[in-house]
Amino acid sequence: MERMSQTHVPRVVIVGGGFGGLNAARSLSRLPVEITLIDKRNFHLFQPLLYQVATGGLSPADIAAPLRDALRDDKNVTVLLDEVISIDPLNQCVAAKSGRLHYDFLIVATGAVNHYFDNDTWSANAPALKTIEDATDIRRRILQAFENAERETDPELRREWLRFVIVGAGPTGVELAGAIGEIATDTLRRSFRRIRPGGSEIFLVEGGPRVLPTFPSDLSTKAERSLIRLGVRTITGVIVTRIEDGSVTMKDSQGAERQIDARTVIWAAGVRASPLGRPLAEALGAEIDNSGRVHVSSDLSIPNHPEIFVIGDLAWCDQAGQRLPGTCPVAMQQGWYTADVIGARLTGKATPPFRYNDKGTMATIGRNKAVVDLGWIRFGGTFAWLTWLFIHLLYLVSYRSRILVAIQWAFQYFSFNRSARIITEQPGAPER
């Protein structure tokens, strides 16, 4: 890769093509700058629908837009499929595997990774949902569990195959639990001859006092009621202390232990900032919080490094005394804002500090069921579900994805079916 010297056209390097990075690139493309977007994957992933891939409702490509497609017409944007190793703020360089790249402005938007709170060995028995590969892995485990139950003759082992534990009752955990409930009660109802999938037990385990702990409590109650109707049992106020092959152990605030013997466990209990955060913060003398996020100034740049911005899940950004959550709307707004700041800097203008415009949060539980909190109004039920549907279709990146997803949802709704129920990449199994 050529080492470019600083010319009259300012060079912006963006690391990460998620909601923050992609939206920054799109906004910046209208400015007289040269932009390079580096990502180690060749697609932008629509993470809010990842749980639908994990539960066989959608295909990976339905929620993954090739970055080159999304930025095809932005002629001043170069997409580079590469991994950034380190950042050299002194020389204003980014070191990627294939070479070094000079920047005048740098936007770091590498997001978050799964986090097991010092219990990394749990990942083998309790996979988490962050990448496309995670989603197809979880899909395989869920579908394979029903297959194994069908083959199993020991009644106790059969029950273990039909027992599912989801750790963490934030939106992802709730959505996964609801979808598995639907698979068991509706999708697979007539598919097996020996087992009754409707008799599956689905446990949703949460450390906080209620499901969706960041939502208003009346919405938590609504969500819990919908989950129960789908056969999901919620266990709140417990901390998971051990995950082994075939069992999850938890402890409540009184110290009482409980073990659930289940063959399928999914981790939805936490993420932390991507590993690039810590060395970056150290090199820049920036603060990081205990989930590895980098503290940014009110314009999202690093203190003493006005040319470096950190946005999205990697950024520790406080507003009115509250830390902003690691959500898509925050990342998108920070991407747009950063482009505005760079535009203003080029013309010597000042910019007001970043202000997150919270349009609300929502989570879906299953067929016709969701909870929506818009701040000024909150509601559940069918209308909430339609709102969820509409918003998610609206924000899907490509026009084609929108239509494909809409059609698959329509099929799913009317047929109770989920057709992307294929088991792929079985370790060791596929004979070529």
Place this chain on the structure above:
Amino acid sequence: MERMSQTHVPRVVIVGGGFGGLNAARSLSRLPVEITLIDKRNFHLFQPLLYQVATGGLSPADIAAPLRDALRDDKNVTVLLDEVISIDPLNQCVAAKSGRLHYDFLIVATGAVNHYFDNDTWSANAPALKTIEDATDIRRRILQAFENAERETDPELRREWLRFVIVGAGPTGVELAGAIGEIATDTLRRSFRRIRPGGSEIFLVEGGPRVLPTFPSDLSTKAERSLIRLGVRTITGVIVTRIEDGSVTMKDSQGAERQIDARTVIWAAGVRASPLGRPLAEALGAEIDNSGRVHVSSDLSIPNHPEIFVIGDLAWCDQAGQRLPGTCPVAMQQGWYTADVIGARLTGKATPPFRYNDKGTMATIGRNKAVVDLGWIRFGGTFAWLTWLFIHLLYLVSYRSRILVAIQWAFQYFSFNRSARIITEQPGAPER
């Protein structure tokens, strides 16, 4: 698994859920028999469109129908996700990994596997296209080659990344070469900033004297002309003698050698019968041909074993002195026929020998281009392409797949785009 003793309800065991096995199961479900369909994958794969997954046009789930879905309403069919290890014709038992299964009638339809003619080491550098995993692997190699070319600064290495060799110019090889041609000239035209994908070199290498050697020669000529227009160069009458990482060596009938330095090589030169064929034939005293197919009688049963049928790509079946090809229509018709034979046996009736009704063959080369040979008429061009489109949509197993595939093709046609262009399961690369 329970060992069932023979009761008054005859038990039919089908091994393999491809075109032969699935259609046999569906036809048999109308008879008073108990059917068990065993497959090691949980889906029926629509193989004729596998090349579209390999070239980013469709998602795996679009061409894979869960077997339990396809047979959900056939209450006398049990689907078992398992692998058959051996067959014991003396005790009329099939041994699968999870247990033994008694049969009164056995249908073996395990299909074909990739075949490198005693050069199995070639598979690492020249993957073949038979499974969903093969398709996503080839998709990754093709897309990654363009990415690597974009990053490469050495002009010679860059050219090697933009050089593709497809070995074998049967329908699969022709379809792959045509699709890669389209990707290079149309799909990726505006996606890169440093390379010109349209300058890619695509070689289609064939041992026979012309492309599509089993088609009438005028259609071969038409196909070759269409390929050339897509930038594909055909090399016929050569045998590949060596495949290494980065090069393919071939030899013509005069013994002259030629080496092509290319980073992406795809093997489309041959399949052989699945590994279950040989031990089965040995146990039954049946003949096998040199691609491992088992010789069957005129009613598709094994000589001296009227209760065992072999159908589809595993069967060596001659008709009018010609060996029937390993194609979907042959397998489907054999599946239906076998169900008829079993039905006739149950009522003591006789059945005429199997007769393949050849409705024709076809291959597509790309946008608006295909060749169709219906025996009484043959044609190429746009009408052939529409015929190909219609027939393939018609035979897709699920209603949902038909609509999804049709929409994706419509998008692809009008936008010149292929949206399933995601690189997944990069060996070692994805950081979780």
